Amino acid sequence: MKGILAAQRESFMAALPEPFSIRKDRLKRASAMIRDHADRFCDALSEDFGHRSREQSMITDIGGSISPINHALKNLDKWAKPEKRGVQFPLGLLGAKAWVEYQPKGVIGIIAPWNFPVNLVMSPLAGVFAAGNRAMVKTSEYTPATAALFEELAGRYFDPTELAFVSGGPEIGKEFAELPFDHLLFTGATGIGRHILHAAADNLTPVTLELGGKSPVIVGTDADTAQVAERVVVGKMLNAGQICLAPDYVLVPSNQESAVVEELKSAATAMYPTLLSNPDYTSVVNDRHYQRLNDWIADAQAKGAKVEVINPANEDFGSTNSRKMPLHIVRDVTDDMTLMQEEIFGPVLPVRRYDTIDGAIAEVNRRDRPLGLYYFGKNEAERRRVLDRTISGGVTLDDVIFHVSMEDLPFGGVGPSGMGSYHGLDGFRTFSHAKAVFQQSKFDVAKIAGLKPPYGPATRKAVARQIGG
Structure with missing residues (x-):
C-alpha cells in the first residue's frame, strides 16, 4: 500500500x-x-x-x-x-x-x-x-x-x-x-x-x-398517514433496511399510532406480497448481522415491546437458510431497549408516540445528532419548528432518504453522524x-499605508481606520 x-x-x-x-x-x-x-x-x-x-x-x-x-x-x-x-x-x-x-x-x-x-x-x-x-x-x-x-x-x-x-x-x-x-x-x-x-x-x-445514527421520522399532526406509510416502507425495506439513512424510528401523534401502524402493514404487504422467493427483496448481508437483528428484537420483546411481523404469505422463515427478514414493526419501545440505543441497519422499525410536536423534537434532541431527519406534514409553522429546533446532517420533507440523491446538495453528517x-x-x-492568492499593486503600499518604519502620522491614520471611532 x-x-x-x-x-x-x-x-x-x-x-x-x-x-x-x-x-x-x-x-x-x-x-x-x-x-x-x-x-x-x-x-x-x-x-x-x-x-x-x-x-x-x-x-x-x-x-x-x-x-x-x-x-x-x-x-x-x-x-x-x-x-x-x-x-x-x-x-x-x-x-x-x-x-x-x-x-x-x-x-x-x-x-x-x-x-x-x-x-x-x-x-x-x-x-x-x-x-x-x-x-x-x-x-x-x-x-x-x-x-x-x-x-x-x-x-x-x-x-x-x-x-x-x-x-x-x-x-x-x-x-x-x-x-x-x-x-x-x-x-x-x-x-x-x-x-x-x-x-x-x-x-x-x-x-x-x-x-450513520438513528435517523428519525416525525409524522406531523396533519400528515397524510397513507403517504407516510408508503414512503417510509419504501425507504425502510430498500436493501432490507441496510442503509445509513434508513428511517430508524417513527414518532407519531399518540392518537394516530394505530392508524399509522395499519398503514405501514398495508404498504409493506402491497409492495412485498411474498418475501422468500421475491426477487425484489434483498437479504441481510451475513449471519452475524442476521443474528444481531434477531437478538435485538428478542431483547425488545423481553422488555415489554410488542412486535408485529409483516409476513403476508405466512411464509416459514425458520425452514430456510435464507437471510431474508420480514419487516418487524415494534411498538411500546423504551430507551432501555437496544433497538432505541443503536442504529438498527435492518428491516426493524420502532414506532413511538408523542403528545406535542415539541415533545417529538425533544426526543430527537436527546439522542445523538442523526445523519438524516424526515418530517411529514402540511403545517408550515410545525415544519419550520422542526427544521429550526433539530440538528441533523440533512433533511427530507414529505419523504425519506431522497436528499442524498440530489447531486447539488451537500451530503454529510454532524457530530456522531459524521464530519x-x-x-x-x-x-x-x-x-x-482552496488556495488564496493575493497580487499586490505596483505602488509602495507599505509606505502609503504607514506600515513601513519610521512610523508616523500615516501609521496613526491607518490604525484609526482599522479600529474605527
Whole structure:
C-alpha cells in the first residue's frame, strides 16, 4: 500500500497542473467501468448478499454511480473557475487583486462500506477525479465478490497511479487509514469512525467521515398517514433496511399510532406480497448481522415491546437458510431497549408516540445528532419548528432518504453522524485545496499605508481606520 501511495503521489506531482481534459477522461473511464460491466456488478452484489434485488442494484449502485459522474462532467468547468474575492480599501483602487484557486490535494484514500459497495466507491470518485486527484480505495471484506471485481476491472480502465483498489480485513483497514493521504474519506459505522480519526491523526490527514445514527421520522399532526406509510416502507425495506439513512424510528401523534401502524402493514404487504422467493427483496448481508437483528428484537420483546411481523404469505422463515427478514414493526419501545440505543441497519422499525410536536423534537434532541431527519406534514409553522429546533446532517420533507440523491446538495453528517460533506460542488471542494492568492499593486503600499518604519502620522491614520471611532 505504501508503494502504491508513493507511486500515485509521484505521478500526481509530475503531472501538475492536472489538465481538465485528463480529469474528464478519468470521469468517463470511471463511468464506462461501471456501465460496461453492470451485469457482472449486479451478480457480484447478489453473491455477496446471498440475494440482492437486481433492479435495486441497478438503481442504487449502477445508476447511482453513473449519475454523480455525469453531474461532475457537466459542471467541472464551472466548479473549477478561480473565484474573485475583494480586497480592503484602498488596495483595490491601487490595482491589487485577490482570488481563490481550487487546486487538487493529491492522493485521496477512500474506505468504502459493504451496504452499497459500488455506489459508495464511485460517488466519491466523481468529486475526487473532478478535483484532479488520484485515489486508493479500501473495499469491504463483507463484499468480497464485488471487491474482487473492482480489482479485476480497475487495471483495464486505469493506470495504478490513477486508481488502485486494496482489499482485506480490519488489520488492512487500520494500516490503510494510517497512510499519509492528502485526504481520507470513510463511510461506515460511528464506532469505527472514531478509530479511523485516531489512525489519521498522526499524519494530520484531513478526514471526511460519513457515519450513520438513528435517523428519525416525525409524522406531523396533519400528515397524510397513507403517504407516510408508503414512503417510509419504501425507504425502510430498500436493501432490507441496510442503509445509513434508513428511517430508524417513527414518532407519531399518540392518537394516530394505530392508524399509522395499519398503514405501514398495508404498504409493506402491497409492495412485498411474498418475501422468500421475491426477487425484489434483498437479504441481510451475513449471519452475524442476521443474528444481531434477531437478538435485538428478542431483547425488545423481553422488555415489554410488542412486535408485529409483516409476513403476508405466512411464509416459514425458520425452514430456510435464507437471510431474508420480514419487516418487524415494534411498538411500546423504551430507551432501555437496544433497538432505541443503536442504529438498527435492518428491516426493524420502532414506532413511538408523542403528545406535542415539541415533545417529538425533544426526543430527537436527546439522542445523538442523526445523519438524516424526515418530517411529514402540511403545517408550515410545525415544519419550520422542526427544521429550526433539530440538528441533523440533512433533511427530507414529505419523504425519506431522497436528499442524498440530489447531486447539488451537500451530503454529510454532524457530530456522531459524521464530519464534512461531499457530492456535487461540495465534493469537488472537499477534495480540492482552496488556495488564496493575493497580487499586490505596483505602488509602495507599505509606505502609503504607514506600515513601513519610521512610523508616523500615516501609521496613526491607518490604525484609526482599522479600529474605527
